[in-house]
Amino acid sequence: MKTLSFLAVVGALLLAITGCKTSVNSVENARKTGQRQMVPDQRAVTDMALARTVSIVGVNSVMTPGGFLKVQIELLNTSRSPQPFSYHFEWFDANGMQLNSLTTAEFPDVIQGGEDRFISSVAPTPACRDFRVKFIAN
Amino acid sequence: MKNKILLPLLTAVLPLIALSCGTNAHYIQTGGSQSVVSTGYINIQDYIQAANEMTGKLLASGALDRVPNPPAVLAISRIVNNTDQQIDTDLLIKKIRVAVLESGKAMTTTTMGLGGTAEDPLAQGLQQQNAQTIRTPDFTLSGKIIQLYVKAGSTSQSTYSFQLSLTDPRSGLAVWEGEKEITKQGTRSSVGF
Numbered sequence: 001m002k003t004l005s006f007l008a009v010v011g012a013l014l015l016a017i018t019g020c021k022t023s024v025n026s027v028e029n030a031r032k033t034g035q036r037q038m039v040p041d042q043r044a045v046t047d048m049a050l051a052r053t054v055s056i057v058g059v060n061s062v063m064t065p066g067g068f069l070k071v072q073i074e075l076l077n078t079s080r081s082p083q084p085f086s087y088h089f090e091w092f093d094a095n096g097m098q099l100n101s102l103t104t105a106e107f108p109d110v111i112q113g114g115e116d117r118f119i120s121s122v123a124p125t126p127a128c129r130d131f132r133v134k135f136i137a138n
Numbered sequence: 139m140k141n142k143i144l145l146p147l148l149t150a151v152l153p154l155i156a157l158s159c160g161t162n163a164h165y166i167q168t169g170g171s172q173s174v175v176s177t178g179y180i181n182i183q184d185y186i187q188a189a190n191e192m193t194g195k196l197l198a199s200g201a202l203d204r205v206p207n208p209p210a211v212l213a214i215s216r217i218v219n220n221t222d223q224q225i226d227t228d229l230l231i232k233k234i235r236v237a238v239l240e241s242g243k244a245m246t247t248t249t250m251g252l253g254g255t256a257e258d259p260l261a262q263g264l265q266q267q268n269a270q271t272i273r274t275p276d277f278t279l280s281g282k283i284i285q286l287y288v289k290a291g292s293t294s295q296s297t298y299s300f301q302l303s304l305t306d307p308r309s310g311l312a313v314w315e316g317e318k319e320i321t322k323q324g325t326r327s328s329v330g331f
Contacts, residue, residue, distance in 0.1 A: 066198065105183065106331070107190075
């Protein structure tokens, strides 16, 4: 009886562990034609576990034809488990004042184990010069 | 002996557990990660996310810049609700209107509406009375909200598709189109993303 219970627990644990594992394979052109304008970034990390599963590879930006700042962030999940998270862009004008917009949203997202992906956002007004992105584990 | 220890302990702990299960009413950030998520309804965070993404794409496209006298003038056309819910489409459209106005790229007319119905009848009356030259809108904004619902066992899944078209009324051609799909899956509503 004890052995049966033990096996059941071990089985359930194994199922729980293996059931959460994900992995992503990808392919891309080796000789890139597009050049990313990388932005030197400054990071504040208070959640070490999240910083590992949603690790920031790099930040690049571009000005759209209409004069809006567009920011793209490359993320990498260095673990083998999917990580649900949400992110939120904040925008600042030339004086460092935060520009709140009605449509400033917190976006829920999931990054698969080993996945490398991008998130991006466009500034709400042409007056935006700087940005900050917050990441929260869900 | 065991009962003598366990009974008071349980008596003390059980009310604590019962109390901690309930949540007192409190304020949360609108559309924030503490919001209630339900598969059967469009939540406020869904409208905010859809408006955010589509406004970003609309502004980045530069479509609003291609007018002879900037800023562009927008008129709101029909927004079709193809969901099984009674919704106020202004939860989506107003956010986009505010955002494009704040961006300085476009203004929305409130004296012109579908079937001659103005959003602001007083302004429309005054405008006609004063025989002001009425500026023809550069663009009209129309759209649709669609719901797709599927169920597998006790798990239900809803996809809400928010679609918008920006049309040049002179040519009748859509100069920009945007779509944002939001999918939610679960067995019951929950608090938080």
